[in-house]
Amino acid sequence: MSFRNDTRGIGVAKLFFTIVTGVGLGLSLGTAFLIVRGPFFGGPALDPFPMMGVLAVFIVGILVVSWGTTRLFGVGTTA
Template sequence: MRKLLGGATALFGLVVALLGGWMLVRGPFLGGPALEAMPMLAALTAFLVGVVIFFRGVVRWAGVGARI
């Protein structure tokens, strides 16, 4: 059960990070308009939080680290 929860957490974090990263690069690099300041900050925050959640899920899935 712990591996399943860790895998689901990692998958959720990966999706959030990918969507946040896509929102950041779709404007200037893919020919679209650049985001305004607040939406860009929200996309950057989503990307960073997604990366943290992804690695937290990977650590739980792999079963490494301290058990609290």
């Protein structure tokens, strides 16, 4: 049985890419809250060095969401 052609149930590949998408979404939403917390919610803004770290994790989260979603829905694969 091929990893890509698992047609029983949800499939190992779909389950994996669903988890990957969820992790990326959690990273993106969590860091987005830290970024907008100061200017929009009245909280303290982060210092410059932690803000750069949060921005880097936010970008990684967006990349992980994009990769997981495209793999989950099979974008760019042949039928």
